[in-house]
Amino acid sequence: MTGTGRICVGAIAGAFGVRGEVRLKSFCVPPEAIADYGPLWTEDGTRSFAVRLTRPVAGALGARLDGIATREAAEALRGVRLHVDRDALPGLPDDEFYHADLIGLAAHDTGGALLGHVRAVHDHGAGDLLELARPRGPAVLVPFTRAIVPTVDLGAGRLVIDPPEGLFE
Structure with missing residues (x-):
């Protein structure tokens, strides 16, 4: 946006x-x-x-x-x-988001630790990927699925990621 x-x-x-x-x-x-x-x-x-x-x-x-x-x-x-x-733009159902609304959100793990911020949203045909700019280290692509991203709170400017093992290593 x-x-x-x-x-x-x-x-x-x-x-x-x-x-x-x-x-x-x-x-x-x-x-x-x-x-x-x-x-x-x-x-x-x-x-x-x-x-x-x-x-x-x-x-x-x-x-x-x-x-x-x-x-x-x-x-x-x-x-x-x-x-x-x-x-x-029309409103969306509760489980759908405009890409522009996701960019800039803070991404936290399930324990509350900051993982980074959403830099971009990519769609290469197999589902959306969130590109996270991390405080340290290279950017990470996170599959934007309910299992991996169980919480999106636009009002609070954050989302929660439950990353699969090894994603941030």
């Missing part, structure tokens, strides 16, 4: 066609939900765009952004990450 209370939901992968359409890479599930959250903001918050999806394209979505009418203007946005106000 950015300091402005916004979460990254996509990025512009380049121009598509000659009339200002962009190739939009969505980080939402389903990908088309990116158009449902109202205006999307640039990371620095200086520009916002209303988004209208046009068609699927290879590995992305075709989209029109307000104020972008030429291929050159669309191409100039290549690589721009798009954010949405956190309040625009």
